[in-house]
């Protein structure tokens with residue numbers, strides 16, 4: 636039976652001209668790794684080039700809004716200077732690039748005639764994905780961090796006009812987190828949906844000016 640949940644069927648968008656950032660927290664690393672891998676898998680499947688995916692990490696979810704905001708601004712400066720800076724080239728990754736290469740779609744390995752060297756696109760990020768996992772504990776920390784982070788991320792996307800995909804899982808226990816990262820039987824990796832959403836928004840945004 637088809638589930639009512641989820642983003643529904645959408646047109647397939649071509650991500651080959653996009654530059655996307657994934658900014659993730661390190662708290663609850665096992666779940667985070669699976670979500671980041673899912674997002675990357677989706678980006679690659681929709682044609683985003685490996686070289687145009689920038690991954691950066693921060694300690695916890697609370698740090699995500701500032702990191703997303705500053706990284707976007709850095710990417711705008713890079714675009715105007717036509718140079719990649721350390722702000723976005725420091726790829727701190729939970730995953731090895733060898734295994735990621737296996738996830739690339741066949742289209743990925745073909746050379747783009749307009750970019751024969753497959754050099755990274757030095758343009759401001761087309762979209763950004765903020766990923767964090769908040770697991771409810773015994774104190775009020777969860778509520779405060781969830782509230783501040785959600786509002787912070789919304790503020791960044793409205794203030795800067797860059798799509799910020801909301802990859803913040805707020806779960807009651809580890810099992811719920813694992814299920815939403817596709818780590819248990821019958822679970823589904825939400826990271827894949829976030830990658831797809833980033834490509835859709837990155838493409839549509841161009842038309843929105």
Ligand code: DLZ
Pocket residue numbers: 660661662663694695696697698767768769770771772776777780
């Ligand atoms: C402090 C804290 C707690 C209790 N729980 C989480 C969590 O479940 N997920 C997460 O991403 N971060 C957590 N943090 C860390 C905060 O987000 C932040 O990194 C610290 O308070 C330092 O600002």
